[in-house]
Amino acid sequence: xxxxxxxxxxxxxxxxxxxxxxxxxxxxxxxxxxxxxxxxxxxxxxxxxxxxxxxxxxxxxxxxxxxxxxxxxxxxxxxxxxxxxxxxxxxxxxxxxxxxxxxxxxxxxxxx
Amino acid sequence: xxxxxxxxxxxxxxxxxxxxxxxxxxxxxxxxxxxxxxxxxxxxxxxxxxxxxxxxxxxxxxxxxxxxxxxxxxxxxxxxxxxxxxxxxxxxxxxxxxxxxxxxxxxxxxxxxx
Numbered sequence: 705x706x707x708x709x710x711x712x713x714x715x716x717x718x719x720x721x722x723x724x725x726x727x728x729x730x731x732x733x734x735x736x737x738x739x740x741x742x743x744x745x746x747x748x749x750x751x752x753x754x755x756x757x758x759x760x761x762x763x764x765x766x767x768x769x770x771x772x773x774x775x776x777x778x779x780x781x782x783x784x785x786x787x788x789x790x791x792x793x794x795x796x797x798x799x800x801x802x803x804x805x806x807x808x809x810x811x812x813x814x815x816x
Numbered sequence: 817x818x819x820x821x822x823x824x825x826x827x828x829x830x831x832x833x834x835x836x837x838x839x840x841x842x843x844x845x846x847x848x849x850x851x852x853x854x855x856x857x858x859x860x861x862x863x864x865x866x867x868x869x870x871x872x873x874x875x876x877x878x879x880x881x882x883x884x885x886x887x888x889x890x891x892x893x894x895x896x897x898x899x900x901x902x903x904x905x906x907x908x909x910x911x912x913x914x915x916x917x918x919x920x921x922x923x924x925x926x927x928x929x930x
Contacts, residue, residue: 739918752917798916801913
Protein backbone atom coordinates (compact mmCIF):
# COMPACT_ATOMS: atom_id res chain seq x y z
CA UNK A 705 0.00 0.00 0.00
CA UNK A 706 1.30 3.43 -0.98
CA UNK A 707 1.77 5.48 2.15
CA UNK A 708 3.72 7.91 4.27
CA UNK A 709 4.59 6.45 7.66
CA UNK A 710 5.49 8.51 10.70
CA UNK A 711 6.67 7.26 14.05
CA UNK A 712 5.83 7.64 16.81
CA UNK A 713 2.20 8.73 16.67
CA UNK A 714 2.27 10.08 20.19
CA UNK A 715 5.24 11.32 22.19
CA UNK A 716 5.57 13.05 25.55
CA UNK A 717 9.04 14.29 26.40
CA UNK A 718 10.82 16.71 28.69
CA UNK A 719 12.39 20.02 27.81
CA UNK A 720 15.86 19.63 26.38
CA UNK A 721 15.79 15.91 25.64
CA UNK A 722 16.74 15.34 22.01
CA UNK A 723 14.20 13.46 19.92
CA UNK A 724 13.67 12.28 16.36
CA UNK A 725 10.40 11.75 14.54
CA UNK A 726 10.84 9.41 11.63
CA UNK A 727 9.11 9.66 8.26
CA UNK A 728 9.26 7.16 5.44
CA UNK A 729 7.43 6.99 2.11
CA UNK A 730 7.25 4.03 -0.27
CA UNK A 731 6.09 5.93 -3.37
CA UNK A 732 9.50 7.02 -4.66
CA UNK A 733 8.48 10.65 -4.29
CA UNK A 734 11.03 13.40 -4.89
CA UNK A 735 9.58 16.00 -2.56
CA UNK A 736 9.10 15.70 1.18
CA UNK A 737 8.09 18.22 3.81
CA UNK A 738 7.40 18.63 7.48
CA UNK A 739 4.49 20.69 8.80
CA UNK A 740 3.25 21.55 12.23
CA UNK A 741 -0.43 22.07 12.95
CA UNK A 742 -1.55 24.40 15.71
CA UNK A 743 -5.12 25.48 16.56
CA UNK A 744 -6.19 28.55 14.65
CA UNK A 745 -3.04 28.54 12.52
CA UNK A 746 -3.58 25.63 10.20
CA UNK A 747 -0.47 23.81 8.98
CA UNK A 748 2.82 25.60 8.59
CA UNK A 749 5.85 24.28 6.77
CA UNK A 750 8.96 23.61 8.86
CA UNK A 751 11.39 22.19 6.31
CA UNK A 752 11.23 20.64 2.89
CA UNK A 753 13.43 18.54 0.64
CA UNK A 754 13.51 18.41 -3.14
CA UNK A 755 15.76 15.36 -3.32
CA UNK A 756 18.47 13.45 -1.51
CA UNK A 757 20.83 15.83 0.31
CA UNK A 758 18.76 18.85 -0.76
CA UNK A 759 16.81 20.53 2.05
CA UNK A 760 15.62 24.04 2.76
CA UNK A 761 13.82 25.99 5.44
CA UNK A 762 10.10 26.57 5.46
CA UNK A 763 8.24 29.19 7.46
CA UNK A 764 8.97 27.97 11.00
CA UNK A 765 12.37 26.18 11.00
CA UNK A 766 13.73 27.45 14.33
CA UNK A 767 14.49 24.63 16.74
CA UNK A 768 14.28 21.88 14.11
CA UNK A 769 16.71 19.97 11.92
CA UNK A 770 16.15 17.55 9.07
CA UNK A 771 18.21 15.28 6.88
CA UNK A 772 17.60 13.45 3.61
CA UNK A 773 20.23 10.78 3.21
CA UNK A 774 17.90 8.42 1.39
CA UNK A 775 15.03 9.23 -0.92
CA UNK A 776 12.44 7.44 1.18
CA UNK A 777 13.33 8.84 4.62
CA UNK A 778 13.06 12.36 5.99
CA UNK A 779 13.46 12.47 9.79
CA UNK A 780 12.65 15.54 11.87
CA UNK A 781 15.07 16.22 14.71
CA UNK A 782 14.48 18.38 17.75
CA UNK A 783 17.87 18.87 19.36
CA UNK A 784 16.57 20.60 22.49
CA UNK A 785 12.77 20.56 22.55
CA UNK A 786 10.90 23.34 24.30
CA UNK A 787 7.24 23.58 25.36
CA UNK A 788 6.42 25.87 22.41
CA UNK A 789 7.18 22.93 20.13
CA UNK A 790 4.20 21.07 21.53
CA UNK A 791 2.16 20.49 18.41
CA UNK A 792 0.79 18.04 15.87
CA UNK A 793 3.41 17.24 13.23
CA UNK A 794 2.86 15.95 9.73
CA UNK A 795 5.25 14.58 7.20
CA UNK A 796 4.17 14.85 3.56
CA UNK A 797 5.50 13.75 0.20
CA UNK A 798 4.75 14.69 -3.41
CA UNK A 799 5.80 12.98 -6.64
CA UNK A 800 6.59 16.27 -8.34
CA UNK A 801 5.84 19.95 -8.21
CA UNK A 802 2.29 21.15 -8.81
CA UNK A 803 0.71 18.03 -7.35
CA UNK A 804 -1.07 17.24 -4.15
CA UNK A 805 0.79 16.21 -1.02
CA UNK A 806 0.34 12.82 0.61
CA UNK A 807 0.40 13.01 4.38
CA UNK A 808 1.48 10.72 7.15
CA UNK A 809 -0.80 9.95 10.09
CA UNK A 810 0.60 12.74 12.24
CA UNK A 811 2.67 12.78 15.43
CA UNK A 812 1.24 14.40 18.53
CA UNK A 813 4.21 15.80 20.46
CA UNK A 814 3.97 17.19 23.97
CA UNK A 815 7.00 18.84 25.57
CA UNK A 816 6.74 19.37 29.33
CA UNK B 817 3.41 36.72 0.82
CA UNK B 818 0.74 34.19 0.16
CA UNK B 819 -2.00 33.88 2.75
CA UNK B 820 -5.06 31.69 2.90
CA UNK B 821 -8.08 32.71 4.96
CA UNK B 822 -10.94 30.57 6.14
CA UNK B 823 -13.31 32.89 7.94
CA UNK B 824 -15.66 30.21 9.32
CA UNK B 825 -14.04 28.41 12.27
CA UNK B 826 -17.04 26.09 12.63
CA UNK B 827 -20.17 25.23 10.69
CA UNK B 828 -23.07 22.83 11.03
CA UNK B 829 -25.24 21.14 8.45
CA UNK B 830 -28.15 18.76 8.60
CA UNK B 831 -27.61 15.34 7.08
CA UNK B 832 -28.61 15.28 3.38
CA UNK B 833 -28.43 19.08 3.15
CA UNK B 834 -25.88 21.18 1.27
CA UNK B 835 -23.17 23.28 2.88
CA UNK B 836 -20.57 25.68 1.49
CA UNK B 837 -17.22 26.34 3.13
CA UNK B 838 -15.45 29.59 2.26
CA UNK B 839 -11.82 30.24 1.44
CA UNK B 840 -10.04 33.31 0.17
CA UNK B 841 -6.38 33.68 -0.66
CA UNK B 842 -3.94 36.42 -1.42
CA UNK B 843 -1.35 36.07 -4.15
CA UNK B 844 0.26 38.09 -6.88
CA UNK B 845 0.91 34.97 -8.95
CA UNK B 846 -1.18 34.00 -11.97
CA UNK B 847 -0.29 30.29 -11.95
CA UNK B 848 -1.06 28.28 -8.87
CA UNK B 849 -3.06 25.38 -7.51
CA UNK B 850 -5.74 25.19 -4.85
CA UNK B 851 -6.81 22.24 -2.74
CA UNK B 852 -9.30 21.23 -0.11
CA UNK B 853 -8.15 18.69 2.44
CA UNK B 854 -10.33 16.88 4.96
CA UNK B 855 -9.06 15.96 8.41
CA UNK B 856 -11.39 13.59 10.29
CA UNK B 857 -10.88 12.80 13.98
CA UNK B 858 -8.31 10.19 12.95
CA UNK B 859 -6.07 13.19 12.03
CA UNK B 860 -5.33 11.80 8.59
CA UNK B 861 -5.15 14.52 5.91
CA UNK B 862 -7.25 13.42 2.95
CA UNK B 863 -7.35 15.23 -0.38
CA UNK B 864 -10.91 16.19 -1.29
CA UNK B 865 -10.50 18.20 -4.46
CA UNK B 866 -7.95 20.13 -6.50
CA UNK B 867 -8.24 23.12 -8.83
CA UNK B 868 -5.71 24.48 -11.31
CA UNK B 869 -5.82 28.27 -11.54
CA UNK B 870 -5.50 28.21 -15.33
CA UNK B 871 -8.71 26.18 -15.65
CA UNK B 872 -11.91 28.16 -15.73
CA UNK B 873 -14.06 25.11 -15.17
CA UNK B 874 -14.81 24.37 -11.54
CA UNK B 875 -13.57 21.02 -10.27
CA UNK B 876 -16.03 18.40 -9.05
CA UNK B 877 -15.59 15.08 -7.27
CA UNK B 878 -18.85 13.26 -6.68
CA UNK B 879 -20.69 15.24 -3.96
CA UNK B 880 -17.90 17.79 -3.66
CA UNK B 881 -17.55 20.78 -5.95
CA UNK B 882 -15.79 24.11 -5.85
CA UNK B 883 -16.67 27.63 -6.86
CA UNK B 884 -13.41 29.11 -8.07
CA UNK B 885 -13.46 32.86 -8.63
CA UNK B 886 -9.96 33.81 -9.73
CA UNK B 887 -10.49 37.56 -9.91
CA UNK B 888 -12.00 37.58 -6.43
CA UNK B 889 -9.37 35.10 -5.16
CA UNK B 890 -12.09 32.95 -3.73
CA UNK B 891 -12.25 29.15 -3.59
CA UNK B 892 -15.30 27.77 -1.80
CA UNK B 893 -16.16 24.10 -1.30
CA UNK B 894 -19.72 22.88 -1.68
CA UNK B 895 -20.72 19.57 -0.15
CA UNK B 896 -24.02 18.22 -1.42
CA UNK B 897 -26.14 15.56 0.28
CA UNK B 898 -24.05 15.82 3.44
CA UNK B 899 -23.30 12.57 5.23
CA UNK B 900 -22.27 11.86 8.81
CA UNK B 901 -18.86 10.81 7.51
CA UNK B 902 -18.30 14.31 6.17
CA UNK B 903 -17.89 15.62 9.72
CA UNK B 904 -14.27 16.78 9.92
CA UNK B 905 -11.95 19.73 9.83
CA UNK B 906 -11.54 21.09 6.32
CA UNK B 907 -8.45 22.95 5.20
CA UNK B 908 -8.06 25.09 2.14
CA UNK B 909 -4.54 25.11 0.70
CA UNK B 910 -2.58 26.96 -1.98
CA UNK B 911 0.66 26.20 -3.79
CA UNK B 912 2.42 28.44 -6.22
CA UNK B 913 3.29 27.03 -9.63
CA UNK B 914 6.56 25.05 -9.56
CA UNK B 915 6.94 25.40 -5.83
CA UNK B 916 6.51 22.66 -3.25
CA UNK B 917 5.32 24.81 -0.38
CA UNK B 918 1.71 24.53 0.69
CA UNK B 919 -0.01 27.42 2.44
CA UNK B 920 -2.94 26.34 4.55
CA UNK B 921 -5.89 28.19 5.98
CA UNK B 922 -6.76 27.86 9.65
CA UNK B 923 -9.47 25.31 8.96
CA UNK B 924 -13.25 25.00 9.27
CA UNK B 925 -14.74 22.40 11.54
CA UNK B 926 -17.84 20.89 9.94
CA UNK B 927 -20.47 19.24 12.12
CA UNK B 928 -23.11 17.05 10.49
CA UNK B 929 -26.35 16.61 12.41
CA UNK B 930 -28.41 13.44 11.93
